[in-house]
Amino acid sequence: MRLLISGGGTGGHIYPALALIEEVKKKQPDSQILYVGTTKGLESRIVPNAGIDFKTIEIQGFKRSLSLQNFKTVYLFLKSVRDAKQIIREFKPDVVVGTGGYVCGSVVYAAAKLGVATFIHEQNSVAGVTNKFLSRYVDKIGICFDDVSTAFPKQKVVFTGNPRAQQVVGIKSSQRLKDYGLQVGKKTVLIFGGSRGAKKINETAIQTAPLFADKDYQVLFVTGQVHYQQIKEKFANIQLPDNFVMVPYIDDMPELLPDIDVIVGRAGATSLAEITALGIPSVLIPSPYVTHDHQTSNALSLVNKKAALMIKEDQLTTQSLFEALDDLLSDEQKRQEMAQNAKKAGVADASDRVIDVLENIMHK
Known part of the structure; x- marks a missing residue:
């Protein structure tokens, strides 16, 4: 599997991605994996430290109030989509996964527009803004809480749980x-x-x-x-x-x-x-x-x-x-x-x- 994965900003978006990558490597050791994030998010430190190939795009989130910064945000989004398309064309993924945070908005949207298989994962019981936006374009949406299913197109929703759970379930007493x-x-x-x-x-x-x-x-x-x-x-x-x-x-x-x-x-x-x-x-x-x-x-x-x-x-x-x-x-x-x-x-x-x-x- 050639897997391109994106998510960032907080550990809640990053750690499920790392858990999924770990399981993919166990099941398919010859898989090629690329993580796309930002230089400012936690992912810029955590992902390379985990030994995963990492590339960045420049993007920022929208302000919730009227702000001139939002004009810059629109510009950066359009530019980041172009940059993401270039990364996708070069890496040629079989599937692109978004685990949340505004960085995955550009990456998953770009992949969908290029006809690549896409999947997003919503960890919380209330849908994030980026995932609600992406839900119109992706193939499937993984959820962890039943309550959040109403925020997405019904036919796309799959109850998966959080990959972090599988990563810790086998941990034994360490004393x-x-x-x-x-x-x-x-x-x-x-x-x-x-x-x-x-x-x-x-x-x-x-x-x-x-x-x-x-x-x-x-x-x-x-x-x-x-x-x-x-x-x-x-x-x-x-x-x-x-x-x-x-x-x-x-x-x-x-x-x-x-x-x-x-x-x-x-x-x-x-x-x-x-x-x-x-x-x-x-x-x-x-x-x-x-x-x-x-x-x-x-x-x-x-x-x-x-x-x-x-x-x-x-x-x-x-x-x-x-x-x-x-x-x-x-x-x-x-x-x-x-x-x-x-x-x-x-x-x-x-x-x-x-x-x-x-x-x-x-x-x-």
Whole structure:
């Protein structure tokens, strides 16, 4: 397979693409793969570091208010489509995949206009602007949440799940908790506000820390690199109990997940793919700062299946966080039921499903 893939801006668009590429390479080792992104997005660092051929185009997103920058955006879009067509003609892909972010808009649109098989993947429960635009031109659309299907032409929609799920589903216990001064085999909570951390979650977590002192479970709290020193200084007067460990960042976070009993964190698509793949009970605190509040919709998709709890950020307090966690950690049956429901909500063979769709549209 000659696969050209594009997506960027955030990890939520990049990591599913990398997971899909990994599975394609396993199943078809002779595949040729090219990733197209921008020089400014996270993909410009993450993709080359993963050893994947990488090319760039210049493009920017539309401003949501009237702005002269939007004239530049239109110009860059038209130019980027021309540049993308040139890349496509040179690489000669069998299929072009877009995983979201405005960069894939030009690439997938160009491919469709050149008659190349095209597929887009929507990770969230609310459709992104780029994917809604592309849905008119592509052959198939992969989704992870049933709710989002109404945003796209019905005949094009395929429920695939998130390829990130298949990437983590086979991870076994690594016993890495001891690397952070925690006990292996003891009930463990992971509090994690995303790769950069989240101020409200951080401040509430550390203020709640003393309440965990006499509990028979332990807490691993990840602040994010940019917040660590500030949190440490601002709350220097709080004595952290022995069963509460604060760290700035964890490399290879998925390796820890099989040893985690409850996760507290955001409701981004990649996080939920990991949580459901491994069947981990969770307390979700959706970010209120994302487009169309899609993390709340993501979270509700699990809450409605009794696979997670949700605390909205404006309702997050030391009391609400402690009560939610203490209730879960003291009720084995409730955790097991939530874990089973989470696993039912996941898709363990998501990459395989996407590859099957790609094979079908390549030979349409």
